[in-house]
Amino acid sequence: MSELPSSKLLLFxxxxxxxxxxxxxxxxxxxxxxLADYLGVSAGAVSWTVSNFLLGxxxxxxxxxxxxxxxxxxPVVLFGLILFALSSLALVFxxxxxxxxxxxxxxxxxxxxxxxxxxxxxxxxxxxxxxAAQIAQxxxxxxxxxxxxxxxxxxxxxxxxxxxxxxxxxxxxxxxLLVVGWVQESNAHITGKLSLSGALAQYGYVLRFQxxxxxxxxxQALSLSCSALLGLVFVTASGPIIMDEYGLAPEQFPxxxxxxxxxxxxxxxxxxxxxxxxxxxIIFRRGVWIQLAAxxxxxxxxxxxxxxxxxALALMMVAFGTGAAxxxxxxxxxxxLLDKHFGSATAFETTLRFSLGxxxxxxxxxxxIGHLLATTLIMFVSLLLSLWSSTVTRRFWxxx
Numbered sequence: 001m002s003e004l005p006s007s008k009l010l011l012f013x014x015x016x017x018x019x020x021x022x023x024x025x026x027x028x029x030x031x032x033x034x035l036a037d038y039l040g041v042s043a044g045a046v047s048w049t050v051s052n053f054l055l056g057x058x059x060x061x062x063x064x065x066x067x068x069x070x071x072x073x074x075p076v077v078l079f080g081l082i083l084f085a086l087s088s089l090a091l092v093f094x095x096x097x098x099x100x101x102x103x104x105x106x107x108x109x110x111x112x113x114x115x116x117x118x119x120x121x122x123x124x125x126x127x128x129x130x131x132a133a134q135i136a137q138x139x140x141x142x143x144x145x146x147x148x149x150x151x152x153x154x155x156x157x158x159x160x161x162x163x164x165x166x167x168x169x170x171x172x173x174x175x176x177l178l179v180v181g182w183v184q185e186s187n188a189h190i191t192g193k194l195s196l197s198g199a200l201a202q203y204g205y206v207l208r209f210q211x212x213x214x215x216x217x218x219x220q221a222l223s224l225s226c227s228a229l230l231g232l233v234f235v236t237a238s239g240p241i242i243m244d245e246y247g248l249a250p251e252q253f254p255x256x257x258x259x260x261x262x263x264x265x266x267x268x269x270x271x272x273x274x275x276x277x278x279x280x281x282i283i284f285r286r287g288v289w290i291q292l293a294a295x296x297x298x299x300x301x302x303x304x305x306x307x308x309x310x311x312a313l314a315l316m317m318v319a320f321g322t323g324a325a326x327x328x329x330x331x332x333x334x335x336x337l338l339d340k341h342f343g344s345a346t347a348f349e350t351t352l353r354f355s356l357g358x359x360x361x362x363x364x365x366x367x368x369i370g371h372l373l374a375t376t377l378i379m380f381v382s383l384l385l386s387l388w389s390s391t392v393t394r395r396f397w398x399x400x
Contacts, residue, residue: 017118021111027153054358060112065347066199080113132332150254223389236361267321287326
């Protein structure tokens with residue numbers, strides 16, 4: 001099998017693999033009302049398929065990360081892509097909410113397997129001092145997806161909601177061909193033995209990792225996850241907020257949702273500029289404070305009046321864009337703590353992030369208050385937890 005001709009192409013391939021799950025998730029959002037009509041259920045009930053996708057994504061990363069450390073990145077990516085293609089095909093033929101939830105769970109699981117292996121692949125080939133910049137570059141490519149995918153999804157709706165899943169199928173097959181033809185194994189520490197006890201030991205290494213008597217890896221992962229999951233909560237609740245609470249039509253949804261992705265792209269570029277100019281822990285902690293300030297401002301407005309959509313989105317976009325700016329620094333802080341088991345470490349953090357994001361997103365749509373208010377309250381609590389967790393590790397980062 002030939003090696004990639006350049007690290008740039010390998011990074012682009014990794015970005016495309018990471019973007020597969022956002023493509024499947026975001027192109028699907030405008031189709032929720034149509035699928036709800038077809039299944040004879042409410043749009044809120046169909047929104048649970050988004051949460052199930054995120055839960056599957058979390059589980060896939062938890063399992064895929066450990067296996068990719070043992071068996072290698074390439075075979076795990078290939079397995080995940082095949083499973084993703086099969087589940088996407090099955091979704092074309094769903095006839096009940098139960099089958100929709102089941103196959104979306106499996107689609108998310110396989111996407112998680114692909115995602116975590118691709119991120120670990122980047123860590124395998126990147127020196128520690130360049131990791132934050134490389135992660136920022138990959139996120140930039142990935143974040144084009146939430147801008148383009150909903151527009152594509154809305155444009156494909158006249159062909160039927162099934163066309164959304166055909167799009168995911170085609171994307172998975174194309175990536176499968178790319179990996180088969182170009183990608184070589186990047187993990188230099190393959191054990192070759194598939195072992196549950198080995199996987200548990202890998203996650204135990206991350207959980208028990210200490211510096212100066214502080215379990216710094218677990219606290220850094222929690223702080224990073226609670227800052228980054230804001231976007232996941234919004235993705236789950238965006239349909240009920242934008243289409244139900246504010247009454248926008250499905251064909252208008254991509255443009256309102258696109259503000260989410262644009263803010264992340266802008267934040268990503270700011271974050272890439274800050275890397276190397278300021279210490280990573282300063283970038284991260286100050287960024288969480290900015291996120292919190294934006295969400296508190298939205299809570300204050302909601303205390304008096306239902307804000308216009310533009311104002312609600314503007315304040316949330318500050319929080320999301322700032323999260324995108326500080327995310328690469330937070331991820332590099334976490335991964336650079338460790339010297340092995342990068343797949344398991346990546347899976348530990350992303351599983352925590354996507355699990356919490358899925359559960360909190362579902363909670364935002366289920367609480368008996370306005371969707372926007374529920375979503376904002378959940379984001380507020382999450383950011384408080386992020387700041388508290390970062391306080392635990394602050395002493396270590398200051399000592400560097």
